[in-house]
Amino acid sequence: MxxxxxxxxxxxxxxxxxxxxxxxxxxxxxxxxxxxxxxxxxxxxxxxxxxxxxxxxxxxxxxxxxxxxxxxxxxxxxxxxxxxxxxxxxxxxxxxxxxxxxxxxxxxxxxxxxxATGTIGALDALSAAREGGLTRVVYTGRKPPTGWAGSPAQDILDLAVLAAPATHFEGTARACALAYPKNANVAAAVALAGLGFDATEARLVADPTIGANLHEIEAEGAFGRLTFRIEGRGLPDTPRSSxxxxxxxxxxxxxxxxxxxxx
Known part of the structure; x- marks a missing residue:
């Protein structure tokens, strides 16, 4: 340093x-x-x-x-x-x-x-669209099953034996952020940039077919349609941190x- x-x-x-x-x-x-x-x-x-x-x-x-x-x-x-x-x-x-x-x-x-935008992009486009007719925003967060350890997902799914992608949360971004405080900063960022916590849809998925965290945004409105996907890598010394x-x-x-x- x-x-x-x-x-x-x-x-x-x-x-x-x-x-x-x-x-x-x-x-x-x-x-x-x-x-x-x-x-x-x-x-x-x-x-x-x-x-x-x-x-x-x-x-x-x-x-x-x-x-x-x-x-x-x-x-x-x-x-x-x-x-x-x-x-x-x-x-x-x-x-x-x-x-x-x-x-x-x-x-x-x-x-x-x-x-700060944190680990997600496209927030500038969402903010711009909000000014002129943004009507729907859906955030989907996908992680390998081990990435959900210690979260409410482990009470809903058997993460250790999961063989196919499984959704363990669907609801508003507000409910997502409150239920998953260690995992939902991205959902919150999407909500704050776009339609707000209560009008933004959120979905969380445990996916054994992937090896990294995936974040996806789908949005539509008067501006047109937007789809954004990012595969996030962890810090070299601390893979669980973006x-x-x-x-x-x-x-x-x-x-x-x-x-x-x-x-």
Missing amino acids: TGRESDIAVIGHGPVARALVAVTGRPAAVICRPGRETAAEAAMGAPAVTEAATLPEGLDCVVEAGGHAGLRAHGAAVLDRGLDLIAVSLGALADDSLMTELAAAAERAGARLHL ALTAMSLVRAVRDRRRAVTFG
């Missing part, structure tokens, strides 16, 4: 956070859970604090890579300090009270909440200084 990104702080010190700072340089600080300060400092090469109130002065923004709990615990306090927040754990925003709290804090302090999620945060951090940005 080289260099220092002296005007940002990071919430979290897991694989995505570490992948971010490996590219952008050490942050000015890292926010972690109480009792995890030593581990956080070792992982991120930066001073650790346990709340936004004790972040150093001179910061420009804070990057959230700490999961739903990290966004809930620290998001509003970061924004209340007048600091922009780049968030990637978008499934947490299925909780309307949290979304309202963050939006109010941003407006109150004149800060900006930036929703490489593209980390890359989306790198892009968001770097875009703050670019004279010309895309999307």
Whole structure:
């Protein structure tokens, strides 16, 4: 790890956070859970604090890579300090009270909440279509059976012996994000870019015929039709964490200084 990104702080010190700072340089600080300060400092090469109130002065923004709990615990306090927040754990925003709290804090302090795209693309097209007649959006998430271990899928399907693709969730993006908090950030991102949590359809599939996570979006409206599919790879050292999620945060951090940005 080289260099220092002296005007940002990071919430979290897991694989995505570490992948971010490996590219952008050490942050000015890292926010972690109480009792995890030593581990956080070792992982991120930066001073650790346990709340936004004790972040150093001179910061420009804070990057959230700490999961739903990290966004809930620290998001509003970061924004209340007048600091922009780049968030990637978008499934947490299925909780309307949290979304309202963050939006109010941003407006109150004149800060900006930036929703990172995470592991999915085509969100710019969905956002554009929403302005002119988007009528239907369906998100389908496919993972090998082992990818659903520890989720509600294991109570619905016998993942160990699954021989053919099986759907274990169909419903709204809101229900998906609330039921699968560790697996539904993509469904939430699609909902936020398009028709919202309650009008976006979501489907989750355990598929023993694939070896990587697949994300698909189908959308239609006055603009025409859109189909998007991406096969996501994991981080080299942590296959269960999306490489593209980390890359989306790198892009968001770097875009703050670019004279010309895309999307």
